[in-house]
Amino acid sequence: MQFSLWHASLSALALSRSSFLQQSSSALLSLASPPPLHILEPPPPPPTTTTPTTTTTATATAAPRTGRVIIARATSNDGDSQIASVAKAFRNDIQTIVKNDPSLAGPLIRLAFHDAATWESSRGSTSSSSSNPYFWLRQQPSGGPNGSIQYELGRSENRGLSKPLQFVQNITHGYAASLSLADAIALAGASAVEAIGGPTIAIRMGRIDATQADPEFLRTPLKASTRRSIVTKTLPEAGLDSDGLRLYFGQLGFSEKEFVALCGCHGLGRHVSLLGMPKDCLRNLTRTCLEEAPVLLPFVTKSVDTFDNSYFQFLLKWNSNDIKLGDVAFIPTDVDLVVDTGLKRWVDYFAQDQNAYFNAYGQAYQKLVDRTATTQERY
Ligand SMILES: *[C@@H]1O[C@H](CO)[C@@H](O)[C@H](O)[C@H]1NC(C)=O
Numbered sequence: 001m002q003f004s005l006w007h008a009s010l011s012a013l014a015l016s017r018s019s020f021l022q023q024s025s026s027a028l029l030s031l032a033s034p035p036p037l038h039i040l041e042p043p044p045p046p047p048t049t050t051t052p053t054t055t056t057t058a059t060a061t062a063a064p065r066t067g068r069v070i071i072a073r074a075t076s077n078d079g080d081s082q083i084a085s086v087a088k089a090f091r092n093d094i095q096t097i098v099k100n101d102p103s104l105a106g107p108l109i110r111l112a113f114h115d116a117a118t119w120e121s122s123r124g125s126t127s128s129s130s131s132n133p134y135f136w137l138r139q140q141p142s143g144g145p146n147g148s149i150q151y152e153l154g155r156s157e158n159r160g161l162s163k164p165l166q167f168v169q170n171i172t173h174g175y176a177a178s179l180s181l182a183d184a185i186a187l188a189g190a191s192a193v194e195a196i197g198g199p200t201i202a203i204r205m206g207r208i209d210a211t212q213a214d215p216e217f218l219r220t221p222l223k224a225s226t227r228r229s230i231v232t233k234t235l236p237e238a239g240l241d242s243d244g245l246r247l248y249f250g251q252l253g254f255s256e257k258e259f260v261a262l263c264g265c266h267g268l269g270r271h272v273s274l275l276g277m278p279k280d281c282l283r284n285l286t287r288t289c290l291e292e293a294p295v296l297l298p299f300v301t302k303s304v305d306t307f308d309n310s311y312f313q314f315l316l317k318w319n320s321n322d323i324k325l326g327d328v329a330f331i332p333t334d335v336d337l338v339v340d341t342g343l344k345r346w347v348d349y350f351a352q353d354q355n356a357y358f359n360a361y362g363q364a365y366q367k368l369v370d371r372t373a374t375t376q377e378r379y
């Protein structure tokens with residue numbers, strides 16, 4: 001299984017600082033001249049699609065596969081106590097299992113991110129995109145945390161996610177229809193963090209499951225002046241430079257502080273190793289070979305099964321060439337965070353203050369998964 005938080009590329013790529021800088025003169029350029037669409041501050045919160053009202057009808061949709069009683073899915077119409085008890089029990093289930101096998105945490109968090117981050121704020125006209133960074137506020141959003149990941153498993157960026165999805169679905173069955181898949185995935189991502197030493201993150205409920213895949217490509221590609229910074233997909237690609245990260249996460253309404261915090265859980269990432277791979281696979285590296293690779297190597301060895309701030313500490317060590325072979329195997333989007341001086345501020349901050357990281361991560365995660373939720377309360 002491929003555990004990297006976003007792009008599931010086969011990457012035995014252990015970048016040294018000097019080779020990264022040589023490869024990416026565009027990254028250096030971007031330090032000197034910020035692109036026109038350089039979002040330093042978070043844009044105002046985008047409009048929510050579903051206006052939460054107190055009269056939302058309970059939706060008892062998909063018939064449960066078990067013979068249990070159908071309870072309406074959590075909506076703002078349900079009693080708080082019922083939603084609270086379902087959410088609490090589901091969180092406990094996830095936590096018990098993840099505490100027993102902490103290597104499940106990374107894939108569950110990645111699953112939540114990949115379900116949620118396909119949100120696109122604009123689905124409309126593209127004409128004014130280059131001149132007005134807030135153009136999307138006039139448009140209807142799409143995608144987002146709506147369980148659509150179940151229809152998107154064939155995409156290369158979702159390689160390796162079928163197992164964590166099945167895992168969540170298996171547990172969700174125990175709750176009959178009282179949990180939407182979207183709620184279950186969002187809760188699992190939060191509970192997994194808590195189970196391995198991270199903060200407790202309460203989230204809203206009442207997400208409604210999609211009946212089809214979210215778009216794979218942005219209707220409006222995002223461009224900056226640097227060569228590599230063209231964002232075309234609804235999930236971030238591993239080769240984005242720092243301006244690409246700003247464009248991508250800016251579109252989702254995240255500030256630099258928030259997206260650097262989200263990147264922190266890349267410390268739980270693992271990548272596919274060729275070690276022990278069957279000969280046939282070495283000849284023809286099919287998707288099945290990648291998903292069933294016997295050996296996975298951590299991006300950041302020390303913190304791979306613990307939610308802490310060592311990802312940031314190792315980025316700083318990498319940046320000062322103070323790194324031992326085998327300690328880290330960063331990909332470009334990791335090292336972007338220290339090569340770019342603006343983003344490095346937040347790496348410094350989180351590396352020094354783990355509580356600050358936990359708070360920032362929790363808030364960013366809520367923002368990520370709560371967009372399509374309908375309850376006001378958090379559980
Ligand atoms: C999520 O999926 C549902 C069903 O396909 C869709 O109606 C909804 O618009 C999607 N979310 C957003 C924010 O558009």
Ligand SMILES: *[C@@H]1O[C@H](CO)[C@@H](O)[C@H](O)[C@H]1NC(C)=O
Nearest residue numbers: 162163164165166167168170
């Ligand atoms: C989910 O349940 C099925 C049927 O019981 C089982 O075969 C499968 O291994 C389970 N998958 C995970 C990831 O738990």
Ligand SMILES: *[C@@H]1O[C@H](CO)[C@@H](O)[C@H](O)[C@H]1NC(C)=O
Nearest residue numbers: 280281283284285286287288
């Ligand atoms: C590699 O495997 C895939 C899937 O089995 C197959 O379609 C493809 O033709 C193979 N490529 C080579 C070069 O053997």
